Amino acid sequence: MKVKAILLVCLLFIFSCKNSPDTINLLLVNGKIWTGNELQPWAEWIAIDGDELVGIGEGVAEYSAEDTIDLKGQLTLPGFNDSHVHFASAGALLLGINLLDVSNEQKFVERIKGATERLPKGTWITRGDWGAYESWEVGSVGDKNEGTSFMPNRQLIDDFTSNHPVLVTKFDRTTGMANQLALEHLGVRSNTGILRDDQLTDALKQIPEKSFELLVAEADRAFQECRKFGVTTVQDMSPLKSVDVYKHLEKEGKMTARLLFSPSRLSDYKMMIDKGWVIDWSDPNRPQQNVEGFLGFGTIKSHIDGIMGARSARFYGPYNDNPMDQPDWRGGWREFSKDLPSFKDMLIKADEGKIQLRVHAIGDEANAILLDILDTLEQVNGSRERRFRLVHAQVIAQQDFDRFAGKRVVAEVQPYHVTDDMRWMEERIGYERCKGAYAFKTLQEHDCHLSFGSDWPGTNASYYPINPLMGIYAAVTRQTVNGEPENGWFPEQKISLEEALKAYTHGSAFGAFEEHIKGTMEVGKLADICVLDTDLFKTAPKAWLDAKVVYTILGGEVVYKRN
């Protein structure tokens, strides 16, 4: 026992004092620092030089520093690492228009007006997805609201949209509404501006491509949101053209989060190689991040099934609601996986090239098929540390949990989905199957590494915020933001605050082979840090939803400070 204690003290001493320069760049003092490092879980000060942590400890920090920040006892965490975002869509939604929760005229007018104020003259205002929350209130487990469906018309907005063509859609994308300017461009006459069916399809095709400047402005807006919520790394699956946008922002010094980009198909990946973007894929433990810059390249992402909302997720058995209408619950195969042998071949080929794989799987059978494929990869290409990323891992059949043992699978999950999906999931797949839904606790117990993220900005039916505290709240409480149900939805799957924080920091870094530079506060790691105004360890989860980030520090630079 004593030997152990002495060893620990020595280790702490080494961790704390390595490479202590005369004057360092930044000293953070008087903090309540959760390090994520089991050897030294808590600290009071952090010394930073360049982009690196050079010291961390308790008591007095013997450094002279160019700058010192008094953390005033506030909770300080490793910067959040969101392992699953759609960055370009998020930027487009934030700078453009989000109508998901709009189902009355006044709100509709306000939102369109807001977009005209943000967007330069001549820019199209598109999508929006109005009415998505009309049936289901945000965050409720409750019943469907009664009421008629909201239908806008162009008279509401024509007066103030003479500089912006508008073509917004209803969330189910069956109906669109164009303003006068857009109708002129489309060569269509309509008093209301409502477009449906072929007319809508044709109109959507005629919306001009966004300019590079607009794409840059959208990404810039998305980075702003990341720093506001203490997110220092995002793992992104945007269209390939976004890389040019990120490179531009990186050159301008405007990337305020590290971004790991993943192409979504093998052909995209090949195009990346042609453009010379790939660093070194031959080393399976490669640092993928171009640390001096902030842009790196991650995995290849693909899909094996669809989503439950559209009944296109692949299950062993039929959906509980409407099985007669949708007898083929296996019909939702996506692009690659319509043809399972070719899909498998693609994964084998990519794996042979030592590329890390991440595959979207929602239904229980879809997840099981991926475990089969993972076995095949081991057999065909030999065993190695793959860290295969099961994206969403949404419903696992009870009999399949044991198959995770020894596989080092990374469950790339988005805990906020729990609060959103619990509203309708039992209705769709029944109580028994829901036991294996978002089963974070059971996954963890079966040797699965949790890597948390948001799926920001969500779908045409739901907005998923980037704020990691929403996800942490969901994982710990399994309640809606309104605190329902009282004990949480399948409460046996709740995880602890520390486990949730770990999954949002170290877990996401591990999933990207980057735990040697990120995810905990240790000497030698990147100084990516977030400071909160609320002590999560001392407050009830409800308070976390209102907690604010005070500082976001990226590579030793303060990129966000709350006024």
Ligand SMILES: [Zn+2]
């Ligand atoms: Zn996604």
